[in-house]
Amino acid sequence: MNLPSSITALPQRSDELCDLLIRWSGQNSGSANFAGLAAMLGQLQAAFAQLPGAQVETVVLPDTFAKALRVRMRPAAPIQLFLSGHYDTVYGADDPFQRCTLLTSEKLRGPGVTDMKGGLVVMLAALQAFEQTPQAAQIGYEVLLNPDEEIGSFGAGPLYVEAASRHRFGLVFEPARPNGDLVHSRKGTGNFTVTARGRSAHAAAANRPGRNAIAALAEFLVAANRLPEELPGVLLNIGHIRGGGPATNVVPDFAEALLDLRITHPGERDAVLTQLRELAAPINAREGYRLEVTGSFNRPPMERSPAAEAVFAAWQQCGRDLGLAPFSWVHAGGGSDGNNLSAAGLACLDGLGPIGDRLHSPEEWVHLPSLATRAQLTALFLHRLAAGVFVLPSQP
Numbered sequence: 405m406n407l408p409s410s411i412t413a414l415p416q417r418s419d420e421l422c423d424l425l426i427r428w429s430g431q432n433s434g435s436a437n438f439a440g441l442a443a444m445l446g447q448l449q450a451a452f453a454q455l456p457g458a459q460v461e462t463v464v465l466p467d468t469f470a471k472a473l474r475v476r477m478r479p480a481a482p483i484q485l486f487l488s489g490h491y492d493t494v495y496g497a498d499d500p501f502q503r504c505t506l507l508t509s510e511k512l513r514g515p516g517v518t519d520m521k522g523g524l525v526v527m528l529a530a531l532q533a534f535e536q537t538p539q540a541a542q543i544g545y546e547v548l549l550n551p552d553e554e555i556g557s558f559g560a561g562p563l564y565v566e567a568a569s570r571h572r573f574g575l576v577f578e579p580a581r582p583n584g585d586l587v588h589s590r591k592g593t594g595n596f597t598v599t600a601r602g603r604s605a606h607a608a609a610a611n612r613p614g615r616n617a618i619a620a621l622a623e624f625l626v627a628a629n630r631l632p633e634e635l636p637g638v639l640l641n642i643g644h645i646r647g648g649g650p651a652t653n654v655v656p657d658f659a660e661a662l663l664d665l666r667i668t669h670p671g672e673r674d675a676v677l678t679q680l681r682e683l684a685a686p687i688n689a690r691e692g693y694r695l696e697v698t699g700s701f702n703r704p705p706m707e708r709s710p711a712a713e714a715v716f717a718a719w720q721q722c723g724r725d726l727g728l729a730p731f732s733w734v735h736a737g738g739g740s741d742g743n744n745l746s747a748a749g750l751a752c753l754d755g756l757g758p759i760g761d762r763l764h765s766p767e768e769w770v771h772l773p774s775l776a777t778r779a780q781l782t783a784l785f786l787h788r789l790a791a792g793v794f795v796l797p798s799q800p
């Protein structure tokens with residue numbers, strides 16, 4: 405089989421890709437570290453500007469000091485693809501986890517090595533290799549690197565809606581699963597606050613005038629915690645709880661809990677909110693109590709699409725032809741910008757970044773050889789799409 409040499413040569417660039425990743429991961433870019441984000445943006449801008457012909461610009465986002473990076477290549481080419489990434493991480497400027505450590509010759513631990521500075525290395529290396537292939541002119545693409553993905557992409561959200569209208573398909577470079585599988589769908593995510601109000605009184609007051617907000621909240625939460633048993637596509641996590649004061653002889657009039665809610669299908673949104681309201685109703689019917697659930701879903705579910713089925717089959721074929729370990733694709737509980745893209749009507753394939761594990765922890769690590777092999781997969785897919793070996797389905 406005749407594969408372009410820029411693609412087959414990618415594994416020989418492994419050390420160079422590892423060095424680049426160590427540099428990028430060593431630059432803190434926690435979602436709230438605006439100085440760090442600006443420094444990271446500068447490094448990315450310089451790196452992507454090296455792609456010959458690339459138009460690179462920074463984009464000011466509403467409600468944040470951080471900017472996105474947009475790279476456009478051949479906007480008039482017949483096939484237009486969208487490549488999605490984020491350059492923020494969950495590790496703030498004061499987090500003790502700031503540097504990379506080589507654990508073995510193939511395993512690097514470090515902040516964002518997989519999620520997703522490793523994904524950005526994969527994306528860049530794939531584009532560098534693809535740009536050297538003979539039919540590259542057939543494909544134009546837009547890369548968007550977002551500074552607020554880890555906190556919900558509130559600033560960058562509108563850019564995805566806009567991008568969805570001018571592209572045929574989206575490629576998302578979030579990490580692969582630890583076994584190498586890609587991602588076909590993701591749960592939608594939401595953050596909710598449950599507020600319980602009662603009435604303060606002395607714990608021993610005659611006639612019991614107190615209404616204990618903590619007890620009311622606890623009753624609600626125990627029931628809410630069982631909701632996923634009735635609604636199998638739903639996940640509910642009680643992440644935080646507070647209420648009352650230091651004096652235990654006071655009936656507390658206030659308690660609050662923070663919930664993480666996830667849904668698999670859009671229809672589950674109303675179902676779970678209705679159930680939560682129904683659980684609150686009997687408490688609200690009691691004199692002196694008020695229990696409220698507020699919040700919203702920030703990312704709708706990303707659903708598996710027919711176009712992604714076809715792209716995934718082509719991706720697997722590329723893997724076989726490159727002699728890489730086989731992989732499948734799975735549903736993921738975590739959200740990504742793939743959710744925003746799919747909600748905006750752009751079908752996409754997610755999990756195209758490197759293989760690693762323990763994301764969002766001080767043990768985050770990446771399988772170093774996967775930087776080159778995942779870049780090979782993307783580059784070969786792009787090459788085959790450009791050469792007409794594979795045609796994108798017209799259905800989203």
Ligand SMILES: [Zn+2]
Binds near residue numbers: 490519520553578579
């Ligand atoms: Zn990520």
